[in-house]
Amino acid sequence: xxxxxxxxxxxxxxxxxxxxxxxxxxxxxxxxxxxxxxxxxxxxxxxxxxxxxxxxxxxxxxxxxxxxxxxxxxxxxxxxxxxxxxxxxxxxxxxxxxxxxxxxxxxxxxxxxxxxxxxxxxxxxxxxxxxxxxxxxxxxxxxxxxxxxxxxxxxxxxxxxxxxxxxxxxxxxxxxxxxxxxxxxxxxxxxxxxxxxxxxxxxxxxxxxxxxxxxxxxxxxxxxxxxxxxxxxxxxxxxxxxxxxxxxxxxxxxxxxxxxxxxxxxxxxxxxxxxxxxxxxxxxxxxxxxxxxxxxxxxxxxxxxxxxxxxxxxxxxxxxxxxxxxxxxxxxxxxxxxxxxxxxxxxxxxxxxxxxxxxxxxxxxxxxxxxxxxxxxxxxxxxxxxxxxxxxxxxxxxxxxxxxxxxxxxxxxxxxxxxxxxxxxxxxxxxxxxx
Numbered sequence: 100x101x102x103x104x105x106x107x108x109x110x111x112x113x114x115x116x117x118x119x120x121x122x123x124x125x126x127x128x129x130x131x132x133x134x135x136x137x138x139x140x141x142x143x144x145x146x147x148x149x150x151x152x153x154x155x156x157x158x159x160x161x162x163x164x165x166x167x168x169x170x171x172x173x174x175x176x177x178x179x180x181x182x183x184x185x186x187x188x189x190x191x192x193x194x195x196x197x198x199x200x201x202x203x204x205x206x207x208x209x210x211x212x213x214x215x216x217x218x219x220x221x222x223x224x225x226x227x228x229x230x231x232x233x234x235x236x237x238x239x240x241x242x243x244x245x246x247x248x249x250x251x252x253x254x255x256x257x258x259x260x261x262x263x264x265x266x267x268x269x270x271x272x273x274x275x276x277x278x279x280x281x282x283x284x285x286x287x288x289x290x291x292x293x294x295x296x297x298x299x300x301x302x303x304x305x306x307x308x309x310x311x312x313x314x315x316x317x318x319x320x321x322x323x324x325x326x327x328x329x330x331x332x333x334x335x336x337x338x339x340x341x342x343x344x345x346x347x348x349x350x351x352x353x354x355x356x357x358x359x360x361x362x363x364x365x366x367x368x369x370x371x372x373x374x375x376x377x378x379x380x381x382x383x384x385x386x387x388x389x390x391x392x393x394x395x396x397x398x399x400x401x402x403x404x405x406x407x408x409x410x411x412x413x414x415x416x417x418x419x420x421x422x423x424x425x426x427x428x429x430x431x432x433x434x435x436x437x438x439x440x441x442x443x444x445x446x447x448x449x450x451x452x453x454x455x456x457x458x459x460x461x462x463x464x465x466x467x468x469x470x471x472x473x474x475x476x477x478x479x480x481x482x483x484x485x486x487x488x489x490x491x492x493x494x495x496x497x498x499x500x501x502x503x504x505x506x507x508x509x510x511x512x513x514x515x516x517x518x519x520x521x522x523x524x525x526x527x528x529x530x531x532x533x534x
Contacts, residue, residue: 104483110465110492113476113484120471123162133169136475136517140440145398146390147176148428148441150405150515153504154213155452155533156524159444160220162473167400168227171241177397178389179224180244182404184212185352185385186261188245195228195243212251219528239396244389246401248381249356255363257294258316261353265323268346272337280323287316299363303370308360317357324350341392348388355381371417376424382407383430390435403427405443405505409514428514442475443515445507451526452533453500461495462507466520473521481512500533 107113121132140147149166151159170176181188190210193199200206203225207216215221225243232240249256262284270277288294289312299306307313327334327347335343359377362370386401393399406413408428415422431439447467448456457463466476481489489509498504511518526533 104479106483107485109485110488114465114469118466118469118474118476120469120474122472123158123165124472126165129165130169130173132475133166134173136442137170137174139477140516141437143437144440145394145438146386146401146431146435146440147398148401148403148408148431148439149519150403150408150441150443152405152444152446152507153449153452153454153498153501154404155501155503155527155530156444156446156449156521157220157527158473158521158524159446160218160527162444162519162521163402164220164224164227167224170398170400171231175397176400177239178242178244178393178399179228180246180386180389180399180401181215181221182213182247182382182402182407183210183215183245184247184249184256185245185381186249186264186349187212188243191225191245192243195225196232196240197229212245212247212249214531217529217531222529242393244385246382246385246389247403248359248378248385249352250359250378253300254295254297255299255359256356257288257291258320258353258356258360259288259291259294261349261356262288262320262323264349265327265346265353268338268342268349269326269334272334280319284316284319287312287319294360303364303366306360306364308357308362308364310364313357313360313364317354317361320350320354320357324354344388344392348385351384352381355384368420371420372422372424375413375415375422379407379413379424379427380430382427383434386427386431387434390438404503405515408441409443409510410441411510411514440516441514442517442519443507443511445511445518445520446504446524447521448523449498449525451500452504452524453498454504455496455499457495458493461493462509462511463495463520466507466518467522471522473519476518476520478512478515478518480516484512 119132119135121129123129149163167179187210190206194206203222210216228241231237266277266281293307296305327350362373390399407426409426410428410432413424413426428441445463446454447463489512492509494508495506
C-alpha cells in the first residue's frame with residue numbers, strides 16, 4: 100500500500116519538512132541521507148537515473164561516485180551506465196573486470212566519448228570499481244557501460260566499428276557464411292572519413308547519409324539484424340546468451356546510427372530537433388538493453404545530464420529556433436513505469452562555471468537558503484505542493500561560461516522524483532578550459 104503524499108502550505112514549508120540535508124565530505128551524514136532516499140523508492144526500481152545540472156560540476160561527480168558506492172554496498176546495484184559512447188564503454192568494462200590494459204591511461208580516451216575519460220572523478224570511479232572487483236569476497240562483479248549514441252557534439256562515428264563487431268561475432272561461429280556479407284558491407288562503408296566529416300553537422304550537403312551506398316548499407320544492416328533474429332537459438336547455443344544479445348544490440352545501434360546519418364543529410368527546418376530525438380531514443384534503447392543484461396545480477400544507476408534523464412519533453416533554444424524532443428527519460432518512463440526513478444541535481448553557485456547567486460524567488464534560491472551544504476528533497480511529482488506557487492516560480496539566469504548548465508524550472512517537479520541540490524560546485528578536475 101502506497102503512503103499518502105504529505106500536504107504542504109508553501110514551498111518553504113515543503114523544504115523545511117521534507118529536505119534531507121547531507122555533506123558529501125561526511126560519509127556518515129551522506130550514507131544516512133542516501134539510505135533514506137533509496138529506501139523511499141521501494142523495491143520495484145530497476146533503473147535509477149541520476150542527472151547532473153551541467154557538465155563541469157566537480158562536486159556533482161563526487162556525489163555520483165559516493166552514491167554509486169553506497170548503492171553497491173547496501174542496495175543491490177551491480178552496474179553504472181554513463182553518458183558516453185555505448186561501444187566505447189566495453190573497453191572500460193574490460194579494464195574494470197581486470198582484463199585488457201593494465202592502466203587507466205590506456206582506456207581513458209578509447210573507452211570514453213566527449214573527452215569524459217580525462218575527468219579525474221571518472222578515473223576515481225573506474226579505479227574503485229576495478230578494486231572492488233578484485234576482491235574475491237564480492238561474488239557479483241560490477242560492470243561499467245556507456246549508453247550514449249556513438250556521436251559527438253561536432254561529429255558522428257562511422258557505422259563501421261559497430262557493424263564489424265557484429266560480423267566478427269558471426270565469423271567466430273561460422274566464418275564462411277559471413278565473408279560475402281562482410282565484403283559487401285566493406286565496399287559500401289568506404290573510408291571512415293566520409294562518415295565522420297564534422298562539416299556535415301552544419302551543412303547537410305557534406306553528409307554521405309543519403310548516398311546510394313548508405314541506402315544499400317541500411318538494407319544490408321536490416322538483413323543482418325534479421326539473420327541474428329532468425330538464427331537466435333542456434334547462435335545462443337554456439338556462443339552464449341550474453342554474447343548473442345550484445346551482438347544484436349550492436350546491430351541495432353548500427354541501424355540507428357545509419358538513420359542518424361540519413362537525417363544529417365536532409366535539408367529540413369526540423370533537422371536538429373530530429374537528430375536530438377534520435378540520439379535520446381538510442382540512449383533509452385541502450386539503457387533498456389543494459390537493464391535486461393543486469394537482471395538477476397542487480398540494479399543499474401544511469402548518469403547523464405539532467406535533460407537526458409528527465410521525464411518531460413526537452414527544450415533547447417538554438418539561435419532563433421526552440422527545439423523540442425522526447426529525451427531518454429521520457430522513453431524510459433514508458434518502458435519501465437515504476438521501475439524507473441530519477442534524481443535531478445541543482446546548483447546554487449559556481450564561479451568557475453559562470454553561475455552566479457540565484458535570483459530571489461527562484462527554486463535554486465529557495466533550496467539553497469538552508470545552511471547545509473547539500474540536500475535531497477522529494478518532488479512528489481508536484482502532488483501535495485502548492486500548485487500556484489510552483490507555476491509562478493521564476494527561472495534563474497543561466498551560465499555566462501558553461502552552455503551545458505540548465506536551471507531548474509517549475510517542470511522539475513514532474514521531471515524528477517527527487518532533487519539533489521548543492522550550495523556550490525567547482526569545475527571538474529581534468530575538464531577542458533571554459534571560455
